Amino acid sequence: MPDLGAIIAEIAAEIQAETERGTVASYIPPLASVPVGKFGVAVVMADGAVHAAGDADEAFSIQSISKVFALTLALGAVGDQLWNRVGREPSGSAFNSIVQLETEHGIPRNPFINAGAIVVCDVLLGRLQPREAIGQMLRFVRELAGDDDTIRIDDAVARAEQETGFRNMALANYMRAFGNIHGEVELVLGTYFHFCALAMSCRQLAMAGRFLMGDGRVEGHRVVTARRARRINALMMSCGHYDNSGDFAYRIGLPGKSGVGGGILAVAPGIASIAVWSPGLNKEGNSHLGQLALERLVHRTGWSVFEPRG
Numbered sequence: 001m002p003d004l005g006a007i008i009a010e011i012a013a014e015i016q017a018e019t020e021r022g023t024v025a026s027y028i029p030p031l032a033s034v035p036v037g038k039f040g041v042a043v044v045m046a047d048g049a050v051h052a053a054g055d056a057d058e059a060f061s062i063q064s065i066s067k068v069f070a071l072t073l074a075l076g077a078v079g080d081q082l083w084n085r086v087g088r089e090p091s092g093s094a095f096n097s098i099v100q101l102e103t104e105h106g107i108p109r110n111p112f113i114n115a116g117a118i119v120v121c122d123v124l125l126g127r128l129q130p131r132e133a134i135g136q137m138l139r140f141v142r143e144l145a146g147d148d149d150t151i152r153i154d155d156a157v158a159r160a161e162q163e164t165g166f167r168n169m170a171l172a173n174y175m176r177a178f179g180n181i182h183g184e185v186e187l188v189l190g191t192y193f194h195f196c197a198l199a200m201s202c203r204q205l206a207m208a209g210r211f212l213m214g215d216g217r218v219e220g221h222r223v224v225t226a227r228r229a230r231r232i233n234a235l236m237m238s239c240g241h242y243d244n245s246g247d248f249a250y251r252i253g254l255p256g257k258s259g260v261g262g263g264i265l266a267v268a269p270g271i272a273s274i275a276v277w278s279p280g281l282n283k284e285g286n287s288h289l290g291q292l293a294l295e296r297l298v299h300r301t302g303w304s305v306f307e308p309r310g
């Protein structure tokens with residue numbers, strides 16, 4: 001295989017030259033003001049080598065990528081009981097859709113749509129106060145990334161989410177009516193919005209994803225079991241990009257999770273943890289150029305999980 005550092009640099013240069021960049025999320029000012037020209041990529045290999053290019057060290061709002069870390073914490077807290085309250089099927093609808101909740105009695109399709117992640121937060125609050133759950137999340141992500149204290153929660157983003165989160169409030173209240181939210185809706189959403197407001201760079205995000213590329217251990221320290229890592233990857237493959245998940249699997253063929261900040265975390269099992277960031281989104285709310293960069297990376301490296309091996 002050609003030199004990975006060269007491939008990444010080449011892709012970063014190609015992406016910078018693209019003119020169709022998608023549309024930056026505009027529902028809150030702190031996201032709307034991010035320049036559409038930003039692009040970063042970081043790849044952490046199984047042996048620890050890191051390759052990065054572009055704006056790989058600039059922090060951005062990870063938004064729904066936090067749903068992966070929240071799910072991991074909730075599975076750690078309650079194990080398979082979580083699946084009594086959240087499904088494991090792709091939704092085929094938008095990340096903030098309410099439409100399935102009525103016929104499916106308040107049980108969200110999966111933990112990676114907003115409704116599912118809100119239930120995941122409620123599960124975490126079964127044992128912790130919001131402040132504790134937010135602190136636990138921040139510590140967890142910092143520890144996964146091997147970061148001391150530079151990863152933070154952007155309070156301006158959390159506040160803006162809170163001020164404009166009418167759909168999320170509707171989702172949470174609707175699920176509460178079905179008995180699938182147990183805590184106070186405001187506290188559950190406050191926690192959810194703070195998770196969405198985590199700010200980190202591509203390099204930090206790719207580091208934080210390391211626990212999903214192998215047997216669940218990072219530098220000898222067990223984060224999850226190997227089986228749980230596989231299962232989280234399966235959910236990322238089938239549900240990580242909302243109603244764009246099938247197309248992401250088709251084009252890229254890696255477990256991945258996107259956020260409306262324009263980031264994507266993708267995992268090449270046994271090989272690498274990858275983070276890309278470009279704030280312009282496609283119509284499903286996933287990074288337009290982030291997907292293109294991943295498509296090119298997978299094409300040039302043969303890292304798709306559907307690539308025959310051996």
Ligand SMILES: NC(=O)CC[C@H](N)C(=O)O
Pocket residue numbers: 062063064065095096114161168196258259260261285
């Ligand atoms: N897809 C996303 O990243 C959505 C997160 C966003 N904060 C919301 O709750 O609507």
